[in-house]
Amino acid sequence: MVTTRFGRTPDGRRLEVAGEFDAPADLLWELLTDTTEWAEWGPMVEAVLCADRRIQAGTTGELETSFGVGLPFQITTCEEYRWTWKIAGISATGHRVEELDDGGCRVVFEVPLLAAGYSPVCAVALQNLKEIA
Numbered sequence: 158m159v160t161t162r163f164g165r166t167p168d169g170r171r172l173e174v175a176g177e178f179d180a181p182a183d184l185l186w187e188l189l190t191d192t193t194e195w196a197e198w199g200p201m202v203e204a205v206l207c208a209d210r211r212i213q214a215g216t217t218g219e220l221e222t223s224f225g226v227g228l229p230f231q232i233t234t235c236e237e238y239r240w241t242w243k244i245a246g247i248s249a250t251g252h253r254v255e256e257l258d259d260g261g262c263r264v265v266f267e268v269p270l271l272a273a274g275y276s277p278v279c280a281v282a283l284q285n286l287k288e289i290a
Contacts, residue, residue, distance in 0.1 A: 158176070158177070159174060159175070159176050159280045159283050159284075160173075160174075160175050160176070161173065161174050161175075161276055161280075162175075164267070166251060166267045167234075167239075168241060168248065168251060168267070168269075170270060171251065171267040171268055171269060171270065172267075172268040172269075172270060172273050172276055173265050173266070173267055173268070174265070174266045174268060174276045174279035174280055174283065175263055175264065175265040175266070175283075176263070176264055176280075176283035176284075176286070176287065177257065177261060177262070177263050178261050178262050178263070178264060178286070178287060178290055179261045180261060180262065180290040181260065181261075181262065182238060182254045182255070182256040182262035184290055185254045185262050185264050185286065185290060186238055186254045188286060188289060188290065189240070189252050189254065189264070190211050190212050190235070190240065191210060191211060192205040192207045192209065192210055192211075192212060192218065193205070193210055194289075195220075197285065197289060198282050198285040198286045198289060199282055199285075200223070200278050200281045200282055200285065201222050201223045201224070201278060202220055202221070202222065202223070203221045203222060203223050204220075204221040205218055205219070205220055205221070206218050206219040206220075206221065206227075207219070212232045212235055212240060213232065213235050214232055214233065214234055214235045214236070215231070215232060216231070216232040216235075217229065217230065217231045217232075218230055220244065228244050228245050229244070229245060229246075230242050230243065230244045230245075230249075231243050233248075238253055238254040238255070238256075239251065239252065239253040239254075240252050240253075241267075248269060249269070249272070250266050250267060250268050250269070250272070250275065250279065251265075251266070251267030252264075252265075252266060252267070253265045253267065264283060264286060266279040266282065266283070
């Protein structure tokens, strides 16, 4: 089940689109940080052109989108099960994984309020991640 709520993040107030997984946090973190996996779970990502397979702060590359436009990206933070980025120079959705007491985890997409219309895309991404995990 996908939940959506307002929350506070290190980057300010965001719309948080989240889903729980019966899988370890490390597995979901790997899927979220491996650029070769992004097209598998990201509904609008056709391919990723990037020198780094595993992202870190400072990683740059280009997203080939499903609507035929290439967009440059830069990872701005990547630590402690949370990463953020800019796409075409604009702060975009944050990604985080939270460990749960039962051994599962929760994946949260932190959507900037001005991009709230992107939340259904995040819900599809969560479903795709569930199928992969």
